[in-house]
Amino acid sequence: MHRPSETTVFYRNLRWLRFVDTFGRRGAGVLDYLGGIAEMTVQAVAAAFRKPLYAQEILHQMDESGVKSLGITNVTALFTGMVLALQTAYSLAAFGGKLFIGRVVSLSLVRELGPVLTALMVGGRVGAGITAELGSMTVTEQVDALRAMAVNPVKRLVTPRLIGVFFMLPILTALADLLGILGGLLIAVTELSISASFYFNSIWNQLRISDIASGLGKSFFFAMEIALIGCYNGLNVRGGAASVGTATTQTVVAASISILVSDFFLTKLFLAL
Amino acid sequence: MTTNAESPHPAPGAAVDLVSVRKIYEGRAVLAGASLTVERGETMVILGPSGTGKSVLLRHINGLTKPDSGQVYVCGRDIVPLSEEELVEVRLRVSMLFQGGALFDSMTVFDNVAFPMREHTEMTPKEIKDRVAEKLALVGLPGTQKKMPAELSGGMRKRVALARSIALDPEIILFDEPTTGLDPINSEKINELIDDLNERIKATFVVVTHDIVSARTIADRIAFLHGGTFEFVGTFAEATRSTHPVLSDFFRSHTMPAGAAAAPSETAPLAVSAARPLAKGEPA
Numbered sequence: 295m296h297r298p299s300e301t302t303v304f305y306r307n308l309r310w311l312r313f314v315d316t317f318g319r320r321g322a323g324v325l326d327y328l329g330g331i332a333e334m335t336v337q338a339v340a341a342a343f344r345k346p347l348y349a350q351e352i353l354h355q356m357d358e359s360g361v362k363s364l365g366i367t368n369v370t371a372l373f374t375g376m377v378l379a380l381q382t383a384y385s386l387a388a389f390g391g392k393l394f395i396g397r398v399v400s401l402s403l404v405r406e407l408g409p410v411l412t413a414l415m416v417g418g419r420v421g422a423g424i425t426a427e428l429g430s431m432t433v434t435e436q437v438d439a440l441r442a443m444a445v446n447p448v449k450r451l452v453t454p455r456l457i458g459v460f461f462m463l464p465i466l467t468a469l470a471d472l473l474g475i476l477g478g479l480l481i482a483v484t485e486l487s488i489s490a491s492f493y494f495n496s497i498w499n500q501l502r503i504s505d506i507a508s509g510l511g512k513s514f515f516f517a518m519e520i521a522l523i524g525c526y527n528g529l530n531v532r533g534g535a536a537s538v539g540t541a542t543t544q545t546v547v548a549a550s551i552s553i554l555v556s557d558f559f560l561t562k563l564f565l566a567l
Numbered sequence: 568m569t570t571n572a573e574s575p576h577p578a579p580g581a582a583v584d585l586v587s588v589r590k591i592y593e594g595r596a597v598l599a600g601a602s603l604t605v606e607r608g609e610t611m612v613i614l615g616p617s618g619t620g621k622s623v624l625l626r627h628i629n630g631l632t633k634p635d636s637g638q639v640y641v642c643g644r645d646i647v648p649l650s651e652e653e654l655v656e657v658r659l660r661v662s663m664l665f666q667g668g669a670l671f672d673s674m675t676v677f678d679n680v681a682f683p684m685r686e687h688t689e690m691t692p693k694e695i696k697d698r699v700a701e702k703l704a705l706v707g708l709p710g711t712q713k714k715m716p717a718e719l720s721g722g723m724r725k726r727v728a729l730a731r732s733i734a735l736d737p738e739i740i741l742f743d744e745p746t747t748g749l750d751p752i753n754s755e756k757i758n759e760l761i762d763d764l765n766e767r768i769k770a771t772f773v774v775v776t777h778d779i780v781s782a783r784t785i786a787d788r789i790a791f792l793h794g795g796t797f798e799f800v801g802t803f804a805e806a807t808r809s810t811h812p813v814l815s816d817f818f819r820s821h822t823m824p825a826g827a828a829a830a831p832s833e834t835a836p837l838a839v840s841a842a843r844p845l846a847k848g849e850p851a
Contacts, residue, residue, distance in 0.1 A: 346686075431671075439669035442629055443683050444658035446651065
């Protein structure tokens with residue numbers, strides 16, 4: 295049997311070592327990132343319970359992340375509800391699907407689509423906004439200026455944003471659920487000739503408190519992910535304006551992925567409870 | 568005054584005393600054992616070419632950056648081992664003017680100047696209003712309270728930042744390149760302002776710059792940073808007469824017009840004093 299020469303074996307081993315090296319570096323980078331976020335989270339949460347409270351700043355952030363996101367999240371939810379109704383009627387037509395429209399629309403919205411789509415929209419709008427704002431503050435030395443003025447940047451910048459998103463995202467989600475269901479109703483009544491009372495009755499009989507709770511419960515986690523990723527990426531921008539752009543893109547990608555991945559595990563968790 | 572091995576640390580009465588400060592960035596020793604003593608009430612100008620670690624050094628004095636080794640005494644206390652919380656006390660006494668001003672661009676001029684007062688004092692809104700007006704008048708910008716930083720010119724922004732940095736009457740003020748990015752007229756205004764302020768508020772000023780005109784207007788003493796250590800400390804007049812090769816080169820290249828720099832004359836280092844006002848403290 296032919297044996298590989300020593301040179302071949304050497305290069306094979308070298309390639310393998312390179313792979314391990316690259317993999318290790320990537321892994322170390324990811325761990326650094328997660329460690330940094332974890333550290334900032336602990337500081338931000340601890341700071342929330344210490345004076346001063348920065349109530350005005352928190353209200354401002356609630357307005358920025360919550361009230362100003364109403365448009366985008368509501369439109370998303372309304373049209374998702376309408377599409378769901380159409381698709382359900384179409385795909386379940388053979389089984390008399392029309393009768394299930396209320397149930398399908400409400401269940402999928404309240405358990406899944408409401409929280410996830412709202413979080414994705416807010417992640418794009420608010421997460422990116424946070425990174426861009428904090429990133430440009432970092433590169434123009436405003437964050438250093440805070441430290442130089444003996445003010446903790448995590449407490450002044452991160453905590454109010456975290457609190458703002460944490461309380462506003464579930465509210466946005468609840469509204470999205472409601473609007474999605476109304477969107478479904480609109481289609482059910484106008485296109486599919488189902489009566490409003492039948493639509494609502496089928497929802498009322500199907501939907502349980504636990505469905506709503508699991509949906510809203512998830513949105514608290516999504517809110518933390520959006521605010522923390524947004525803040526961390528912003529505060530860790532190095533360089534100039536171009537780095538702010540890169541960091542902003544990274545926030546949208548990282549927030550979206552973490553929302554979708556954590557959604558799976560949270561769903562498993564809530565189903566097990 | 569350069570420090571030597573025998574002198575005690577912290578130097579008695581010194582506002583800032585840096586002892587063998589070393590800082591390594593990406594394998595390069597930006598500061599390689601820099602030592603410097605700044606007396607109370609004086610204006611110390613740290614001079615040197617761009618990229619020699621002047622700003623890094625400045626950031627050590629209020630703990631924004633920690634040295635890899637060495638001690639940094641501020642008002643007699645070594646601040647290197649202090650945590651961010653413990654540094655609060657130090658930072659209330661040491662304020663900093665950043666290169667670009669670093670004004671909070673989401674806030675008005677008033678809110679910017681009021682910021683340190685709101686954060687650290689129990690002043691009433693009326694007292695804050697009066698103090699902000701007083702500080703803005705001091706930097707020559709009365710009545711600009713309602714403007715946003717974006718509406719101000721570069722020079723005005725720096726002056727507002729200066730008003731913010733003196734809001735709590737600090738003992739030491741650190742200036743990071745106060746005239747960089749400004750036209751000559753605005754640079755001169757800032758220099759005069761710093762000089763004037765130094766007489767009025769009796770604080771210790773540490774100014775980092777590569778602008779020789781600025782140095783001659785405001786400096787009580789000059790420290791020349793080169794290769795990570797202070798190679799010269801003395802008055803401006805002494806600096807112009809220094810035989811240190813890099814320092815005299817630096818003076819020549821920065822004070823002579825481009826055409827004249829090529830043909831050195833006997834009076835080259837002092838040529839500047841004939842054309843410009845006398846340096847601070849320099850005999851006529």
